[in-house]
Amino acid sequence: MWLRVYGGNPDWYLPKVRRLHSNRLQSTMKKFSAHSLSILFGLLGIAGFSLTLPATRLAVTELDPVFVGLGRALIAAAIGGMALLVSRAPQPMGMQWPRLCGTAIGVVIGFPLLSTWAMTTVPAAHGAVVIGLLPLATALFAAWLAGERPRPLFWTSTVIGSLTIALFSLASGGGTLHAGDLFLLGAVLAAGYGYAEGARLARELGAWQTISWALVISVPVLLFPALKTMPHNIASIGWQSLAGFAYVSVVSMFLAFVVWYKGLALGGIARIGQLQLLQPFLTIFAAAMLLHEQVSWAEVLAAVTVIVCVLVGRKAGVSHAVARPMLQPSHCQRLP
Secondary structure, three states, X not given: OHHHHOOOOHHHHHHHHHHHHHXXXXXXXXXXXXXXXXXXXHHHHHHHHHOHHHHHHHHOOOOOHHHHHHHHHHHHHHHHHHHHHHHOOEEOOOOHHXXXXXXHHHHHHHHXXXXXXXXOOOOHHHHHHHHOOHHHHHHHHHHHHOOEEEOHHHHHHHHHHHHHHHHHHHHHOOOOOOHHXXXXXXXXHHHHHHHHHHHHXXXXXXXXXXXXXXXXXXXXXXXXXXXXXXXXXXXXXXXXHXXXXXXXXXXXXXXXXXXXXXXXXXXXXXXXXXXXXXXXXXXXXXXXHHOOOOOOHHHHHHHHHHHHHHHHHOOOOEEEOOOOOOOOHHHOEEOO
């Protein structure tokens, strides 16, 4: 065909053919690379978050729940603030500030505080299964905030996984929800909103910049209650509680968020957010290994069910409606 169209002159058409195939190959590789990176970042975030409940359970054995829930954000805020200053990161502008406040309310204050209170009343393995509702909450907020429209197969698999978790919670609680379950449900809603809004901001400000700014602007709210509940003699606290507090401060509150927001921004909030259904299985395993909690067959069955839902949901596509307008990084000003 090329010979007929271009008069049989291979010196003319062969470079164009090679260039066309090269462009197609580069485009395919870019798509594959972005998809693979989004899953990798998402899995790294889930791995970091999966130890949050067991580490919190260790921390609250000797530390005040309010101090564990809010004090960890102060440690992370110090890390994030230093990173912002050293890198001279762009400063948020306009409507990015109230959106950062919403993100902070969800993932800096709401989830840590509510999940910490829950860990004083329910085992980490139980809490892990309830936290498995996060993908549904994240997908709902992604549809509302980012204009994402998951396909029916995605919603079906996510709802089945979520119903499995809800039934498990009711069965293990004797048919009623305990206070710890209510705290966990509140934590799920707070985190779902914080994940979706934070992922949108990560596309504008950057992943680590988003969590850093959310932490920094929360300091005035966190400082007084954290200092008031701080132990008078840190040296008297056992190393296990301190290790748990250190983990949730550095990993759960900062490092895991950096890779998690990066994955959500690259691969889509709803689709990458569904990886959270893997978190109950990882957390149950960690609770058994670190806390020596007894894991029931019901917990294992529930975890396996939601993992199957993840595998099914991963095959479903996500379309995009017109999302709310977002500022680009070039519209941000630099720190003086």
